[in-house]
Amino acid sequence: MSEFPEPPMPEDDLPEQMRVRREKRDRLIADGVEPYPVEVPRTHTLGEIRATYSDLPADTSTGAEVGVTGRVMFMRNTGKLCFATLREGDGTELQAMLSLAKVGQDALTAWKADVDLGDHVFVRGEVITSKRGELSVLADEWRLTSKALRPLPVAHKELAEETRIRQRYVDLILRPKARDVVRTRANVTRALRDSFHRRGYTEVETPMLQTLHGGASARPFVTHSNAFDLDVYLRIAPELYLKRCVVGGIEKVFEINRNFRNEGSDSSHSPEFAMLEYYQAYATYDTIGVLTREIVQEAAEAAFGSQVVTLADGTEYDLSGEWSALTMYGSLSDALGEEVTPDTSVEKLRAFAAARELEVDPKLGHGKLIEELWEHLVGSKLHAPTFVRDFPLETSPLTREHRDQPGIAEKWDLYVRGFELATGYSELVDPVVERRRLTEQAKLAAGGDSEAMRLDEDFLRALEYGMPPSGGAGMGVDRLLMALTGLGIRDTILFPLVRPE
RNA sequence: GGGCCGUUAGCUCAAUUGGUAGAGCUGCGGACUUUUAAUCCGUAGGUUCCGGGUUCGAGCCCCGGGCGGCCCA
Numbered sequence A: 001m002s003e004f005p006e007p008p009m010p011e012d013d014l015p016e017q018m019r020v021r022r023e024k025r026d027r028l029i030a031d032g033v034e035p036y037p038v039e040v041p042r043t044h045t046l047g048e049i050r051a052t053y054s055d056l057p058a059d060t061s062t063g064a065e066v067g068v069t070g071r072v073m074f075m076r077n078t079g080k081l082c083f084a085t086l087r088e089g090d091g092t093e094l095q096a097m098l099s100l101a102k103v104g105q106d107a108l109t110a111w112k113a114d115v116d117l118g119d120h121v122f123v124r125g126e127v128i129t130s131k132r133g134e135l136s137v138l139a140d141e142w143r144l145t146s147k148a149l150r151p152l153p154v155a156h157k158e159l160a161e162e163t164r165i166r167q168r169y170v171d172l173i174l175r176p177k178a179r180d181v182v183r184t185r186a187n188v189t190r191a192l193r194d195s196f197h198r199r200g201y202t203e204v205e206t207p208m209l210q211t212l213h214g215g216a217s218a219r220p221f222v223t224h225s226n227a228f229d230l231d232v233y234l235r236i237a238p239e240l241y242l243k244r245c246v247v248g249g250i251e252k253v254f255e256i257n258r259n260f261r262n263e264g265s266d267s268s269h270s271p272e273f274a275m276l277e278y279y280q281a282y283a284t285y286d287t288i289g290v291l292t293r294e295i296v297q298e299a300a301e302a303a304f305g306s307q308v309v310t311l312a313d314g315t316e317y318d319l320s321g322e323w324s325a326l327t328m329y330g331s332l333s334d335a336l337g338e339e340v341t342p343d344t345s346v347e348k349l350r351a352f353a354a355a356r357e358l359e360v361d362p363k364l365g366h367g368k369l370i371e372e373l374w375e376h377l378v379g380s381k382l383h384a385p386t387f388v389r390d391f392p393l394e395t396s397p398l399t400r401e402h403r404d405q406p407g408i409a410e411k412w413d414l415y416v417r418g419f420e421l422a423t424g425y426s427e428l429v430d431p432v433v434e435r436r437r438l439t440e441q442a443k444l445a446a447g448g449d450s451e452a453m454r455l456d457e458d459f460l461r462a463l464e465y466g467m468p469p470s471g472g473a474g475m476g477v478d479r480l481l482m483a484l485t486g487l488g489i490r491d492t493i494l495f496p497l498v499r500p501e
Numbered sequence B: 001g002g003g004c005c006g007u008u009a010g011c012u013c014a015a016u017u018g019g020u021a022g023a024g025c026u027g028c029g030g031a032c033u034u035u036u037a038a039u040c041c042g043u044a045g046g047u048u049c050c051g052g053g054u055u056c057g058a059g060c061c062c063c064g065g066g067c068g069g070c071c072c073a
Helices: A016-030 A046-052 A100-114 A161-166 A168-174 A176-198 A239-247 A285-304 A328-336 A346-355 A366-377 A431-446 A457-464 A477-485
Strands: A061-077 A081-087 A093-099 A120-129 A135-146 A222-225 A230-234 A252-260 A272-281 A308-310 A316-318 A324-327 A386-392 A408-416 A419-426 A470-476
Touching: A016 A100, A046 A061, A046 A093, A046 A135, A061 A093, A061 A135, A081 A100, A081 A120, A093 A100, A093 A120, A100 A135, A161 A168, A168 A176, A176 A252, A176 A272, A176 A285, A176 A477, A239 A252, A239 A272, A239 A457, A239 A470, A272 A285, A272 A477, A285 A308, A285 A408, A285 A419, A285 A470, A285 A477, A324 A328, A328 A366, A328 A386, A346 A366, A366 A386, A419 A477, A431 A457, A470 A477
Parallel strands: A093 A135, A324 A386
Antiparallel strands: A061 A081, A061 A120, A081 A093, A120 A135, A222 A230, A252 A272, A272 A470, A308 A316, A386 A408, A408 A419, A419 A470
């Protein structure tokens, strides 16, 4: 660092606490002390020392010499004896002690003058326990390993939510739970991958930059390729590419990656979110539903050691065993007290909505009306994990029509704690029907429905080579984390999109 | 897109009817060789989000804007 010029910030404008820290850095460099050394002789992690010396009585000397590092999270300086709590990456803490008798006057004075809360330090010394029994390293020598120029927020008050999200690094420093979420997420995604690999699935990465956006109904982000002089879309779903894989003979295929939807952002929607999709030849929406339940249960088991998880509010949520299932038309009929079927007229559905003071877009057709009514009257009330089966065909253009019931699609949605976690299908593989459905959607798009899909000729060509009967499903990975932890989406995503300050 | 609420010191928050902007922690100076959010003494720290208006006087009232949260679509 010392070879670089002074920081560009005008020092006069800095808050006092930052000015003081900058001046310490500058003074150290002027005195020939490197505040950002390239390497320090660390011999043990704090965790290793805690593990090795877990049961020492108070006021013990071990004779063991170690070199440790950590961020200073707590300090107590008295006249001739100083204490500091060091914390390392996984949250393990260990106390460092500096006594006049051991380090000498110069090193003790320098410690008091140079070290602030939040600094990284190296301490070499003997492993002991204090008179109060605290496992400590009694320093023979210490040095700065990284000078912090900004003061940490106070540790005893909760950080404002906005600061937590905008400055996640500060959140991670201060809040062990924030680090737990990151590790839980890693455990969950690893569990998902393990579950699929165990079942003989192949993981692929399909295009995020697409010239046509398909596979879902959502508004895309648009960007531009200079090399091709072409507007391209950030994908809204990987579905059409994963089906191309199945056509090509990759009969069990999955992808975990990001989707982008240029739509609202709230406590359960993020413009950029992690999606899991999986397709299997010779599966149906029944077998893919069983698979879905198993991978969620395996993820809970891997992350928490149990299929009964404890949520952020302290309540328990049971994901074990079989999950209940209901049909969309059946459960909606029950909620309305009147039978609705794929033949129920749009006028009648509008009347149901009006009678319940539910405002609906007058442009909505039968399928959308059914889904709106269902979501309002049934979906939002579902708490236990529940498969909702057999959707209106017209709103499921990529789904096979029910084998026995015309007008209904072999599709389910998985509801967990009142929100949609996953959706699965018996895939439509007849290229002629598929072309007809996609063309209808494209016509709607031309009519101004921005959520309708455009025609993907290459995808249809792939289907025309013959896709085996298949089941497929998609699951929001962020939402899986929400389901398992009870957190909002902005706390399951490390760095969610926020407006610039 | 609409409605409501919030925005004040490094952090978390106060501020009566419109009348000198405060506290705790943090910081700075000092005392203390066993501290765990130590204790004690002293002390500093503010463009009250931004711009305009009303007023003798605005953190507070009015108008516009920014950012955020909640609810609704």
